[in-house]
Amino acid sequence: MELSKGGDTVFSESTDLWRDFHFSNFNLPFPLLHPSLLVVPYIDFEGSYDELGARFLDRGEQELAEFLILPSESYELTQKKQKLFELPYFRAHLREKTPAQIWQDMFTLDLDLEGKGNRDWTTYLQELYKIDYRDLVYKLYILKMREHYFPVNTDKFAFYKDTGVAIIDLKNDDESYKDELFFILEKDIIYKIKFRYNVHNIMGEVVREKILQSIRYQESSEDSTNAIYAQYKQLEYEERIDQKGMVYLYAAWSHVPKKKEFLKEMIRFLERGKGNQVYLRSLYDYAYKLYGTNFSLDKDNLKESSEERLKRLIKKESDEEYEAIGREKLNIDDTKFENREQKIDFLLQKAKDNNENLDEKDNVLRSH
Known part of the structure; x- marks a missing residue:
């Protein structure tokens, strides 16, 4: 699957409209006061505690794209159910491959045997006979790794050496949206992001390209919360209570999602701004689900058990x-x-x- 490079629109945008943030375990770009985009918190209420993300909307609040950080998982090379791979002859061949090479081969290696073409059957079978059995077993091994790590609705996949990002294109029934998984392997841990974008709107492609240009692994740390919050405090007051301030606070909170007081104060500070309900909805819902209150100081918005x-x-x-x-x-x-x-x-x-x-x-x- 070839990575779409996008058109001039993607690259002619002012860099002042976007800024990279340390968000959870990733470096990711967010638009700041973009004339065509709104970014709002996206939290998967059906998932685990750390499944945070963002939605990108047009100015009419129609969804253009979204990402959600999925739980990470261990990268394991053993195939315990396949005894064939434990035979000394084949095991020695597998051990010649580095974990990084195996990971890359999961997304790039062609597992199909060469076709017969115009050759007669005798010549074709003779060519197949020359194939090293170890190579055949390695292809079988990669197939089993794909079955283990790839979703059942996988359509296409690719790996990009320059960024180390692997992408899986997922089948879905909605022709207006395309679903993908972005993978980054770091120290035997697979970090994953689910991404969806509107294929009929160029701004959906813009968001996708911006993310693929910037995405990289960066270990989550409470130190990042303190650093981002310190930057937030340097903003002008009006910036702190609009979308720009929301992005800073949301990125800071992504490292400490279990801190109830941080969530409460983030909600109450954003309530000071005008027209911030679009940013607050997910935070309200998430707070109510976890704590039985949405922490609102506005009596009309307050919801509590x-x-x-x-x-x-x-x-x-x-x-x-x-x-x-x-x-x-x-x-x-x-x-x-x-x-x-x-x-x-x-x-x-x-x-x-x-x-x-x-x-x-x-x-x-x-x-x-």
């Missing part, structure tokens, strides 16, 4: 009680008391008269 609503109301009531105690303390004439302990006892008596929790109030008052 009955349990989370009860927790919030209890905390609100508790906070209000503490504030009331503080106000009450300020309104009392200290000259009426001989010492601080006498004042505290007076306040505790008032709390008792109101049937409040004396132990809790005692701790609060004596800590001030």
Whole structure:
């Protein structure tokens, strides 16, 4: 399968419209304030915890492309069910191949035998007889590796030496969209991205080409969260609350998806911007699925389970009680008391008269 190089449109775009970010375990490009593209968070709610991605929309919010980071898997060379490969004669031949060469051959080696052509059957069979059995067994080995690692709906596949990216073209029933898998092998781990794009819109091809130009493995690290967030803080305030700021925050969060507080603050900060609902929808849904609340400060947007609503109301009531105690303390004439302990006892008596929790109030008052 040949990699589409795209047209002039792909390469004539200003580089200022895109920026590479360390996102999860990859270096990936994102558009920033692009005149034709919106990028929004994409999270697979049916998948595992780390399946994050992004959707690329036109200004009418029609989908042009999307990617989703899939779970990684181990790259193993053994075929335990095939005893043939364990025979010393063939095993020695397999061991001559490096793991990197085997990986590349999975996407490039032609497994078909040479056709008969115009030769007579005797000549053709004589040619087949000359084929080294070890080469035949190696082709069988590659076939079994493909059966193990390639999806059943694989159509075409290719490998690009300049980037180390392997691509599988997947069959689907939607003629408007093309589905692909991007693979990167790093230290015996296969990292995967599922990519889909609209074949009838040039901007879908633009997104695809931008990703294939930039994609590379980069180990996820909380240090990257700190670095990206520091860059985010350097943006102008208006940039921090629009799409540009969203991309920075989303990329930073991709390294710490289990940090509840980061997700909450990201949502609440983006709510300050105008027209940000398109970016917030997936974050709202994801937060509600995991934590029972979408963390919104907007009463019209707030969605929470009955349990989370009860927790919030209890905390609100508790906070209000503490504030009331503080106000009450300020309104009392200290000259009426001989010492601080006498004042505290007076306040505790008032709390008792109101049937409040004396132990809790005692701790609060004596800590001030």
